[in-house]
Amino acid sequence: MFCRAGPFRVSTLTPEPNIASRVALAAWLRLMQVSGLGNAARRALLKTFGLPEAIFAAGYTALAAGVGAEVAERILRAVPGEGFDALVTARTTGAATESAAARDGENPDQAILTALAWAEQPDQHIVTLADKDYPASLLTMEDPPLVLYVRGRLDLLAQPMFAVVGSRNATAQGERDAEAFSAVLGQAGLTVVSGLALGIDAAAHRGGLSSPAGTVAIVGTGVDRLYPARNAALAREIIQHGAIVSEFPLGTPALASNFPRRNRIIAGLGLGCLVVEAAPKSGSLITARLAAEAGHDVFAIPGSIHSPLSRGCHQLIRQGAKLVESAQDILEELRWQNAAPVLNKGNFDKETPAAGERQKAGTPRVLSRDGSKPAGRAGETASGKVSGVKAASMAEKGALPPDAAKPLASSAVDAQNPDAASHSEAQVLRVLGRAPCDLDTLAARSHLTPAALLAILLPLELVGRVAQLPGGLYQRLD
8 A cells, every 4th residue: 555754844944035036046056056965965954054045154163063074065165256146146137048958067156147047038937945936735745856947837836736647658548548637637727747758748738738727847857958859849838838847957968867856746746646557667656656655646547457558557556546537536536626617718528529428518527516426527438438538529639649640541552552551450559549449439530431440450350459349349459
């Protein structure tokens, strides 16, 4: 079962509305630069001396008594020289617009000046632990980030959030589920937070962007680096309508050791955490564990016992995570009732209805004021399963990968061209996903007629790659 740990207490740090002054912010950045000093030691210094300016103003004797002689010497070596404060206050807005990636090897003072100039640009912010804009949910963490770099909407850090994470190598169905769940959570007023990775993370961000609540991406690089490159366009959209956040300095490259640290921020920000698809050793399970240890609810979507990407979710469910089949299950568990005003403003419910998935247009798919459950659930079939979201409606919201919406080769062409037939089979398998799917839904996803689909599915059945289930459903087996 999941266990919970106690929070890191910051009662000795009193938030100050004016902490964003340039000199004070420069002191925070300098504290983060002290070599060989971890976050635990920095927090100890802050508890002893107060704000960073007081740390650097303290003498050797006071520092050594609090953190030892070696750390005291490191701090004193980092004290700025005469005239640095004048440089800080005289720095002009817009003086630094180049990428920090081109500044490798610059001296610490120059790095601080560059960061301060970066933060003066529109929609670029540096938020410290003592800042009024620092997310309150992170203050209860055992290891809260001391400094956050933010690109985009700073106001989202004060909004209630929900974490949606999963595999980078997600199935098409997993991405559809992640986007559909995130869209409904967003319409309910929850800002979706994830890690901007490929697969489930990217789909979760797309779903969040479809709602007024927006999305927050926590990255393991500097916020001036758009990583991974395949998500660069998505990242730019998030900067426009959401926020990208990192605790790492500008110019920090993608290092493997950074991503587990990023995961703890995702877990700390979310009221809960949903895992959509995950292998048994996935980093998503780290995020789920950290969320549980912080006292937040963990949810998981079950999948096929034949899919490796379902095993991590099943493992979480065995350990106590809550099994969910729709975003409504999450909202009910959270007893979330802030959705109606947001839903009334949008057209999210006006999606294309499909056979077996009829729902009255405009009916909110979230809790009503009296806590009762509405008739329909977002992302469900008539049987209540998440796999029934129709591709025709999801394509309008960008849930399907771009190539998934392209028409497949016709059966007539396939019969004359074995390579085309193989390509069509591969695309049908991709849009089929791991969850059972009816022929009408598969036709909508693939843009093929039922006759053309049957011509492709039959050979796949004969070689054991697809099985036909009762009720006219098909399921991928490999």
